[in-house]
Amino acid sequence: MNQRTEISTLGEFGLIEHLTKNIELQNASTILGVGDDGAVIDHFGRQTVITTDLLLEGVHFDLTYTPLKHLGYKSVIVNLSDVYAMNATPTQITLSVGISNRFSLEAVDEFYEGVYTACNKYGVDLIGGDTTSSKTGLIISITALGEVAPDKFVKRTTAQKGDLICVSGDLGAAYIGLLFLEREKKIFMESPGVQPDLEGESYVIGRLLKPEARKDIIEFFAQQELMPTAMMDISDGLSSEILHICKDSNLGCVLYEEKIPIHEEMKKAAYKFEIDPTACALSGGEDYELLFTISQNDYDKLVLNEQISVVGYMTEPELGSHILTKGGGKHPVTAQGWNHLKK
Numbered sequence: 001m002n003q004r005t006e007i008s009t010l011g012e013f014g015l016i017e018h019l020t021k022n023i024e025l026q027n028a029s030t031i032l033g034v035g036d037d038g039a040v041i042d043h044f045g046r047q048t049v050i051t052t053d054l055l056l057e058g059v060h061f062d063l064t065y066t067p068l069k070h071l072g073y074k075s076v077i078v079n080l081s082d083v084y085a086m087n088a089t090p091t092q093i094t095l096s097v098g099i100s101n102r103f104s105l106e107a108v109d110e111f112y113e114g115v116y117t118a119c120n121k122y123g124v125d126l127i128g129g130d131t132t133s134s135k136t137g138l139i140i141s142i143t144a145l146g147e148v149a150p151d152k153f154v155k156r157t158t159a160q161k162g163d164l165i166c167v168s169g170d171l172g173a174a175y176i177g178l179l180f181l182e183r184e185k186k187i188f189m190e191s192p193g194v195q196p197d198l199e200g201e202s203y204v205i206g207r208l209l210k211p212e213a214r215k216d217i218i219e220f221f222a223q224q225e226l227m228p229t230a231m232m233d234i235s236d237g238l239s240s241e242i243l244h245i246c247k248d249s250n251l252g253c254v255l256y257e258e259k260i261p262i263h264e265e266m267k268k269a270a271y272k273f274e275i276d277p278t279a280c281a282l283s284g285g286e287d288y289e290l291l292f293t294i295s296q297n298d299y300d301k302l303v304l305n306e307q308i309s310v311v312g313y314m315t316e317p318e319l320g321s322h323i324l325t326k327g328g329g330k331h332p333v334t335a336q337g338w339n340h341l342k343k
């Protein structure tokens, strides 16, 4: 298992062939995939959503505690999450990588295993990319394409006064996962040989290392003929994201602390760091849940889905953006959350 194959033994074209030889296209819209100057897709009268992300080692991920397979998986997921946040269905990705000679072929294979696992799970075709060497660590760039029926895409600018504010899943756990991994890294740097103590923290660590995109929520909207008025994914914490919707839609909002979905495991973990779980939900990042606004008339349908929580409502802009706390307080929502995280 500890075999190390130098990438130089394959060369660039050999590497690309090796990485892409098992692709089986899954979408009728993929007319031509890897192997030519460009790929060809045809969305048969539907509209195309395009989104792209750049991930840099040392900035967006830390390979000391991120397994390459998880990194490959997550790199795809963060892009698919953006496509779902437009109320679209992802269909293709391109993946470009800058790899240093620190990486063996086996390491790159592990990364691609995660990439293909995500592609298969979400029914997405890998249709191209670019491969280059890097002198500054691993570089990953992914572009995702998706399709949506004409005029069914959902923007950030179109929330309406009185709309309910909803989120999927639970919030804040990925941030606590990061705190655990950073703590263990620090201990390891100071005294190598000490085994990491991550016992019992698999939920929060899993939320950081292996996030999922909310395909199920988009499917639920389609089944129930629901159409959010505004939507985005939560990558920077609920506070920062709801402020985007407020600003872009020229409205204010009220959030209820008690309504914010927090997982029991996350709550326990937050107390170990003496951090307020609500602050994590508001200001922690990388949850990849969906935040959307929707008409109050749709409330009866929304409650059918236990993965959806109503956390507040949109107001006129003059009222500003506030959170009502469990203790009866009222605080302005700020991009850092109302209770700064201890760092």
Ligand code: ADP
Pocket: 016, 019, 020, 033, 034, 035, 036, 037, 038, 095, 096, 097, 126, 127, 128, 129, 130, 131
């Ligand atoms: P070009 O010279 O046009 O850049 P390349 O030789 O780089 O073409 O790539 C050949 C084919 O392999 C193209 O279809 C390209 O999209 C695909 N490809 C290159 N690198 C990757 C990669 N890392 N992952 C997936 N497909 C790739």
Ligand code: MG
Pocket: 129, 130, 131
């Ligand atoms: Mg190229």
